[in-house]
Amino acid sequence: MVESSPLNESVSEHPDLDVLLFRLERELYAIPSASVREVARYRPYTPVPGASPMLPGIISQRGMILPVVALHLLLGFGPIELTRSARFVIVVHNEIGMALLVEEVLDLIALPASAVEPVPATLDPALARFLRGIAQHEERPVGLLDPDELIAGLREKD
């Protein structure tokens, strides 16, 4: 059984955490807006021969060449259906840029620290490692993603 993750200090020190809320595999996830540069409409990316399925290609966004992150695969989900709602969430964290592929971007919201709870010990560890905590938004659970851990996960050989 997996231990519950302690809340990240930045969550508990600040009353609110501004996050970008998005949908993936019918679930809600959020990423700190401090790491988000912009949201771009999904368009076909340029596949890179020999690339990992989690980082299958690149896009050029405002002159920057960014790797596309198949977030659903990183989080352990199966294939997703890309509709007109699909978006790239352009993230720059610790000077590392990436374009997270998500099914739909919903809103920019402020999560009260009190709304963020530790990751349940029953959650699949493969997914739990990428979460700082679970928040509630309009009575639905929201997985709060940890950008550091996303990058660490992408750096591991799959």
Place this chain on the structure above:
Amino acid sequence: MVGHLTLIVQTARHRYAVRRDDVLDIKLVTSAADLQTDDAQGRPYVGIELGPLLDPSDQSSLTRRRALVVPLHRQLVALLADKVESFHEHARIEALPALLAAQLRQPWAIGAFVLDSDLIIQLDLRAVAQTVLAAQLNER
């Protein structure tokens, strides 16, 4: 990353950039017989379609092929594509994002640049040719 002369190679589905220096010759191939004779120095050709090697869905229906001939280990690897056009580089070729480059399963892609609003991947054609020869050795 600024290169010298770069070739733009077109397959059925993609365009790629390759360094001219990696290519010994560009041959017109209209039938398999064109690659069955050795070159003037007695080196045999190993012919393979470039498109499906890099992307299995990249299948060409054209019979008139351009072969990019890469010399390796006393053999010539002929990578077949739909079309080749050369140009003197005027765009900046950038290295691939480090996060992605570190995860490559094959060392084929080395950079990218924007051409006519398309993002073009730059290939290390020698690395591609080495993969072809290694696969051929494994089959023996």
